[in-house]
Amino acid sequence: MPTIAYVNGHFSPIEQATISIEDRGFQFGDGVYEVVRTYGGGAFRLHDHLSRLESSARAVSIPVPLSRTEWEALIREGLQRSRYGECLVYIQLTRGVAPRAHLFPSSAKPTVVMTFQEIPETGGxxxxxxxxxxxxxxxxxxxxxxxxxxxxxxxxxxxxxxxxxxxxxxxxxxxxxxxxxxxxxxxxxxxxxxxxxxxxxxxxxxxxxxxxxxxxxxxxxxxxxxxxxxxxxxxxxxxxxxxxxxxxxxxxxxxxxxxxxxxxxxxxxxxxxxxxxxxxxxxxxxx
Ligand SMILES: Cc1ncc(COP(=O)(O)O)c(C=O)c1O
Known part of the structure; x- marks a missing residue:
């Protein structure tokens, strides 16, 4: 079963997922992220994680391009596609793609990346x-x-x-x-x-x-x-x-x-x- 990735509207196996080398996440670490995990296939405290994602993004002036309902639907879809027992969901949101310059680009669209990785069974x-x-x-x-x-x-x-x-x-x-x-x-x-x-x-x-x-x-x-x-x-x-x-x-x-x-x-x-x-x-x- 491949690990699933989501990049700006598209799901794919992680090996096929790509972002531009001009993405500001890569160039400057100009982005924020979240890590959520599932139990029984359901994301634990998803609202708390999405709230923190929104407040991290607000703190660095990155617009959040998805509503709560959209995040939830995408995460549900990613979990269904991954078909792992339990998943770690990494969500990354960057300021987007633009020619390299420190100042905020005027027209970049934020990049949304998610991966749905298997949590190995450790028995605690x-x-x-x-x-x-x-x-x-x-x-x-x-x-x-x-x-x-x-x-x-x-x-x-x-x-x-x-x-x-x-x-x-x-x-x-x-x-x-x-x-x-x-x-x-x-x-x-x-x-x-x-x-x-x-x-x-x-x-x-x-x-x-x-x-x-x-x-x-x-x-x-x-x-x-x-x-x-x-x-x-x-x-x-x-x-x-x-x-x-x-x-x-x-x-x-x-x-x-x-x-x-x-x-x-x-x-x-x-x-x-x-x-x-x-x-x-x-x-x-x-x-
Ligand atoms: C630096 C740091 N502090 C604390 C935490 C714990 O945060 P949470 O309980 O939301 O996973 C994390 C989690 O990755 C972290 O990276």
Whole structure:
């Protein structure tokens, strides 16, 4: 079964999908994106992802060429065409094709690209064992709340983490934790969840919003406040959250074991609540 792509009105197998080399997404990273996943074949929290896509696009003055209904219909069609069990849907929206010049082109039409990729069945192995993470300097720009295509600093940090045997880099700016390269970060101290507050320094994760709401509903105190790197190293539990990883415990930070067992009690409670939420909203089994 081929992976399906959608480019500006046309579905095709991904190998046949092309965009112009003058696309500003390629030339400048001048675009925004979203990643959505399915459970039971249905996209989880699609409205939240489309809202964020619209606000990212608004923040960089890229007109969104499709209505909510049109996005939904296209995503449904892509999922049907892909026929995978569960999919990751990547949506990319760029300022369009124009001769290379920094200024916004006066007449470019935004480019819409989507891919529908299979999510391999893992049985949640990583989520049970936890993963190693390292802290690294956050070298990104000042508007990380925009889900922009400019991911070079994330790519470099993720590679550095991987070279150090870790799965994620937790980024630190001016001594304070921001987020992971592709995740939000929570620590647990004395039974409370602590996570950096929303700001220009981090993405307002869809998973973050769901998880924090579920935690509060389950009687867990959630503190959204600044977290120092030093506080991170003293955490009882540490976990990463995001669309693709769901709730992922960190087993070692900079080579040092985190807490007494993985997953810790609070992490497990949050994960269980998240899984119940997925099941009730989509009818699909969590990953
Ligand atoms: C930098 C960054 N932070 C946080 C997240 C988590 O966001 P979400 O839960 O919406 O997937 C992601 C997801 O890709 C990300 O790239």
């Amino acid at each position: 192995a990583l989520q049970r064992q936890g993963v190693p993470a390292v802290t690294l300097s956050d070298l990104r720009w000042g508007r990380c709340s925009i889900k922009s295509l400019n991911l070079l600093a994330n790519v470099l940090a993720k590679q550095e983490a991987s070279d150090a045997g870790a799965l994620e880099a937790i980024l630190v700016k001016d001594g304070l934790v921001t987020e992971g390269c592709s995740s939000n970060v929570c620590l647990v101290k004395d039974g409370n969840i602590v996570t950096p507050p929303l700001s220009d320094q981090l993405l307002a994760g869809v998973t973050r919003a769901v998880v924090l709401e579920l935690a509060r509903k389950n009687g867990i105190v959630v503190e959204e406040r600044e977290v120092s790197e030093e506080e991170l190293t003293r955490a009882d539990e540490l976990f990463l959250i995001g669309t693709t990883i769901e709730v992922l415990p960190v087993s070692r930070l900079n080579g040092v074991p985190v807490g007494e067992r993985v997953p810790g009690t609070v992490t497990q409670a949050v994960r269980d609540a998240f899984q119940r939420c997925i099941l009730s909203e989509t009818g699909g089994e969590p990953g």
